[in-house]
Amino acid sequence: MTTPNPLKVSELEFSKIKENLKTYLRGQSQFSDYDFDGSSLSIILDLLAYATHYNVSYSNLAFGETFLDSAIQRSSVVSRAKELGYTPKSMSASRAVLNISFTLISQSPPAEFVLPKGTRFQGTAINGVNYNFVTTTDYIVENDGNGVFSEQIEVYQGKYTEYQYAVNLNDASQRIIIPAKNVDKKFLTVSFKENANITEWSLVYNINDLSLSSINSTTNLYMLQETYDGFYELIFGDDIIGKAIDGGNVIRLQYLITDGALSNGVKIFSLNGNISGVATMSISREETSAGGAERETIESIKYMAPFFYQAQGRAVTESDYKALVGNNYGDIDDISVWGGEKNDPPFYGKVFIAVKPRATTYLSAAIKQNIQNDILSKYNIVGIRPEVVNPDYIHVNIDSTIIYNSRLYSGENLDSLVRDAIEIFFDTEANKFGKTVYYSGLVSAISATSGLILSNITNYSLEKSLEIFTGISGQYKYAFNNSLHPGAMKSNQITIGGIDYFLNDIKTAGTVTGTIGIYRLNDSNQIVYLSQNIGTINYNTGEIVINNLKIDSTDNLDNYLTITVSPGTFIDLDNPDKIMVDNNIYSNGRNQIVTLNSITLNLIPDTAE
Secondary structure: OOOOOOOOOOOOOHHHHHHHHHHHHHOOHHHOOOOOOOOOHHHHHHHHHHHHHHHHHHHHHHHHOOOOOOOOOHHHHHHHHHHOOOOOOOOEOOEEEEEEEEEEOOOOOOOEEEEOOOOEEEEEOOOOOEEEEEOOOOEEEEEOOOOOEEEEEEEEEOEEEEEEEEOOOOOOOOOEEEOOOOEEEEEEEEEEEOOOOOOOOEEEEEHHHOOHHHOOOOOOEEEEEEOOOOOEEEEEOOOOOOOOOOOOOEEEEEEEEOOHHHHOOOOEEEEOOOOOOEEEEEEEEEEEEEOOEOOOOHHHHHHHHHHHHHHOOOEOOHHHHHHHHHHHOOOEEEEEEEEHHHOOOOOOOEEEEEEEEOOOOOOOHHHHHHHHHHHHHHOEOOOOEEEEEOOEEEEEEEEEEEEEOOOOOOOOOHHHHHHHHHHHHHHHHOOOEOOOEOHHHHHHHHHOOOOOEEEEEEEEEEEEEEEOOOOOEEEEEEEOOOOEOOOOOEEOOEEEOOEEEEEEEEEOOOOOEEEEEEEEEOOOOOEEEEEOOOEEEEOOOOEEEEEEEEOOEEOOOOOEEEEEEOEOEEEOOOOOOOEEEOOOEOOOOOOEEEEEEEEEEEEEEOOOO
């Protein structure tokens, strides 16, 4: 008697599972001469193999959802992040700053007037869409003595909403949930009262706003967590850590429903409705609305949760600062943190935080101050001073000549395809702190756009702009952080004493440096220098310093002095007259970001037979 072949359980592919089933059945005496491929039993084997393959696939997917790195479903990622003490960021309301001035109906106005929390304003975006903005705190506005009340206020986009729960301990399924997903949890206010018959509410505090030493069994506190379906649930104390909520208590949730990033960029504001006691109001915009953001993505949760766990509620390492700022401020595309010892020049005792917002180029001064004071001061160790700084953008101008196969060309829009490919390349390989743009990668991305492209000759220039000190002498420093080609620096047009001038560089023989000249073009289009030494340029480090330059105006509306340079060469220190090639674009590893500015394309058909 032969021993039947054991059924293998190591295979995962459908065909191999079915083959294992056949091998097993052939080892049985009842099926030793059976034709499994040409009989109805083949269908049964298909079903068995399918069921086995389906279960294997399901088990593999289910097992992957148990780990933060491999999870795909948001509910699984949120659940894994919860184990690390991380609560995903909610939507963030866009913020604007307004200057208001108003008078009262009363003929004898008081010395001060309270502009209440929840005062509504209407903001109109460029596309004509209206958004509701509200104040999130009371403002005490003083009378200027002439019956006029003036104040600078902050308004946030959204609408205040209230929801109440009557606690029923006999209902095991009751959960205290904010019944909206588009909320900004920063403006959530929670209060409770012992029963519905009393009027006085007691405030309940977010556990993150309390120090551990102040928490005991009588502290009114709550914790937030995201549910499997994307809402926020409130968890209260248990009479050990915080006071428990008793049956019959009434919970009141007041929260801000917002449109997030859609309301960024609003510049026109007006009063929405009436304010009791106010006769007339004039409104001007101090800061355009910014800071609105969507709720945190799955990718961001996976990235931030481990850093947040490592921080453990304190800011010591660079990753701690990155995690704490990222968890508390929603409109963030990227963060870079470095210690003062890594700064140029070094600044010991400081830590620098550069934030790239999603919706704007820079954070406003008020938001930077808010991050420093309200966020970092809670976690920062004594003796270390945090400072939030702006990103330093290096703008890249692409100039590419593309040779394409005209014999195979059938009307494709190559110009649009190549532009899209370049933009995608920079979105992937640049636009973040610390990224390097590799020339070979850019050239390859252009060539791979279409099979019609035979070759491309791609050059680029780098550009940076600084606002001028109108009418007074000032110093301008440009840190390109890349090796520069001598003699290729140029500027936009500037006006001094009614005459138009430009800047250029003049290499000093036998060195890696040059001087900055200021010149104009005469009637014969020849260069006439006003000065050949108003600054210096280091071709290897990319640092340009312009000293004591008094500019009346420039040729752009924003009055910026724009310097354009050509990277791609490197001067040998041992032989300064020898120039080597380096076509990559580097950032300084701190606050610099390489970003795309413009694209110029020249498409040339191949005329070869």
